[in-house]
Amino acid sequence: SQQGEEDPQALSIQEGENATMNCSYKTSINNLQWYRQNSGRGLVHLILIRSNEREKHSGRLRVTLDTSKKSSSLLITASRAADTASYFCATALMDSSYKLIFGSGTRLLVRP
Amino acid sequence: ETGVTQTPRHLVMGMTNKKSLKCEQHLGHNAMYWYKQSAKKPLELMFVYNFKEQTENNSVPSRFSPECPNSSHLFLHLHTLQPEDSALYLCASSRGSGGAEETQYFGPGTRLLVL
Numbered sequence: 039s040q041q042g043e044e045d046p047q048a049l050s051i052q053e054g055e056n057a058t059m060n061c062s063y064k065t066s067i068n069n070l071q072w073y074r075q076n077s078g079r080g081l082v083h084l085i086l087i088r089s090n091e092r093e094k095h096s097g098r099l100r101v102t103l104d105t106s107k108k109s110s111s112l113l114i115t116a117s118r119a120a121d122t123a124s125y126f127c128a129t130a131l132m133d134s135s136y137k138l139i140f141g142s143g144t145r146l147l148v149r150p
Numbered sequence: 151e152t153g154v155t156q157t158p159r160h161l162v163m164g165m166t167n168k169k170s171l172k173c174e175q176h177l178g179h180n181a182m183y184w185y186k187q188s189a190k191k192p193l194e195l196m197f198v199y200n201f202k203e204q205t206e207n208n209s210v211p212s213r214f215s216p217e218c219p220n221s222s223h224l225f226l227h228l229h230t231l232q233p234e235d236s237a238l239y240l241c242a243s244s245r246g247s248g249g250a251e252e253t254q255y256f257g258p259g260t261r262l263l264v265l
Contacts (some may be wrong), residue, residue, distance in 0.1 A: 042192075069251060079249065080152065080240055080256035081193075088251070132253065138207060138254060140185075140193040 042127045042141030050147040056113040059144040061127030062107075068130040070103055071138065072112050075124045084112075084125075119150045153177040156241050156257035163231065164265055171226040171260045173241030180244025182224040182252065184216060187238040198248045199224060221246075231264045238262075 045119045048111045061070070069088045073081040087094045087110065094101045100113040114121055124145050128138040154175045163169050175182065184196040198206035199218040199255040213235075224241055238261050242254040 052263070071253060073256075078238065078259070078261065081242075081254075081258070084151070086251060086253055100192045102263045137195065137198060138252075139195070140191040142190075 039082050041139045041141075042129055042139055044125070044127060044133050044141045044144045046144060047142070048147070050149065051117055053117060053119055053148055053150050055117055057146055057148070058120070059125050059146070060142055061110045061112070061128075063110075063129045063139075063141075064108065064131050065129075067105075070101075070110050071128045072099075072101060073111075073128060073140075074128045076124065077123075077144070081126065083125045101125070117146075117148045122146060122148045145150050152191045152255045152257065154241060154243055154257035156258060156260050159258065160194055160261045160263075162263045162265065163228070164232060165233070167231075168227070168229045170228065171239055171241075171262075173224040175222055175241075175243040175255070175257075176183075177243055177255060179243040179245055179255070180219060180221050181252070182221070183244075184224065184226050185240040185242065187240055187259070188236075189239075193199040193240070197226075206216050228262075231262075233264050234265045236262055 043062045047132045072084045076083045085096045087101050098115045102123045103110045126138045126143045157172045181200045186194045196210045197216045213230050218223040238259045240259045241257040244252040244254045
């Protein structure tokens with residue numbers, strides 16, 4: 039079974055709305071990261087949240103982490119058509135911080 | 151541009167061919183990674199190199215052979231592949247210092263089709 043699982047698998051919203059994606063994981067982590075991937079391209083790092091942090095902001099992105107529930111959420115506010123992409127959470131395990139375990143991703147479609 | 155380049159961007163090969171994928175990073179990083187991304191599957195970590203030494207082989211079949219001649223270059227040699235090996239192969243790099251906050255920088259990937 040995989041370490042990270044995103045929910046929902048796909049999300050379609052209107053431009054201007056907020057998008058929320060969730061990630062659950064199974065084992066203790068050093069940190070959790072979110073990445074974005076445009077269709078058929080490489081992944082781009084968005085934000086990292088440490089295991090002792092509960093919330094972090096970067097521009098229109100807000101990430102929360104609940105280590106007791108082993109879950110994280112990524113909120114994109116005031117979405118734009120250019121936010122259309124797949125979003126992945128990745129966990130850095132306690133014993134191997136440079137090795138990331140990626141989830142299966144959420145495909146976000148922002149309709150203009 | 152992430153500072154990580156991959157060539158070729160697209161590759162079509164027969165099952166008996168031998169080909170190589172190349173990755174180069176211009177970020178001064180010491181860790182490099184190969185991932186396989188198949189349709190509707192999570193990103194699969196294949197190999198990890200840290201300071202040119204292989205530190206992870208995620209049970210990858212021997213028809214995939216990695217090579218890391220220095221910290222800036224990583225190759226994936228392909229031989230006798232199967233159609234199910236068709237996928238997007240992504241290379242990434244990170245500082246590799248073993249610190250608590252390693253973020254990875256990805257190349258654009260090589261789209262491989264095995265006929």
